[in-house]
Amino acid sequence: MAKTIMVALGGNAIKAADDKGTAEEQLANVYKTSRELVKLIKAGYKLVVTHGNGPQVGNLLIQQEEGKSMVPDMPLDVVGAMTQGQLGYMFEQALENILAEEDLHIPVVAIVNQDVVSADDPGFKDPTKPIGPFFTKAEAEALATEKPDWVIKQVKPESIEKRFRRVVASPIPIDNTEIDVIRKLIDSGCIVIASGGGGIPVVRDEHGLHGTAAVIDKDLAGAKLAELIKADIFLILTDVDHAKLNYGKPNEMNVGEIRVDEMKRLAEGGDFLKGSMGPKVNACIKFVENGGNRAIITSLDRACEAITEGYGTQIVG
């Protein structure tokens, strides 16, 4: 049976560093990314794909704030769902068109997907993830009355006028609400795009599911989904070809194939920085510790080499 790869795509798969973020730019990047993904399909693998949504959510939140005197602004969970729809659409179209060019008849589907988090997650007590527009002191004070549930923190020095920003929790994903249908779609031969932007964060209580103001790390959500679908490989594609030791120093060194216990020991050294490589390494460790065979970190353009030749950082059990 064909092996399944759970691919987690980073920000550069959709938006290049110097892009404005227009729809045309995003679609062009999604096409480039999808061409790499189709190479994996041609190599005989089944794919499940997840992606980040940071820049897209950021821009949509600015639109909410700027337009709220004319039309109601949408809460963060709804904005997350909007980006899943937007990016899912782009990946569906790009993959469908490229597969058709290659005369491959594989259905592609993007789903709006919720991830369950715990209402008791420590992240909710001390939110740290900054999102959306920057505010002046006066704007921040007005928002404290208008949005009593928001936590706004100063994130830039006193000398900068717009120095306040909303912060939200980044809770750990514990379940994937649509997992049964995702499994059915994979089994029926579809390429599934799911859990975009880390999934829409929801909490479950005696009344059912409810959206919550949070952002789930997409690498952690990807690892959870990889575990739930029993993927053979969890592949994180970012803008660097390896996780590195002594990152940014003259004695910088690539981490190649490594056992999970050894990677855990290296991670304690702090070389994999907190808001970027750290969560990727942790997500890979989690996947392998929870029974996964192999987790890989490499760059988008080396994806094929990583799968067929063992290139990149390869964490094994």
Ligand code: ADP
């Ligand atoms: P993505 O958008 O793909 O999720 P991030 O920007 O969050 O990617 O993470 C990738 C970045 O992590 C790299 O561009 C690099 O700057 C940074 N990074 C931090 N620590 C390391 C490390 N030890 N090795 C390699 N890259 C690192």
Ligand code: MG
């Ligand atoms: Mg990035």
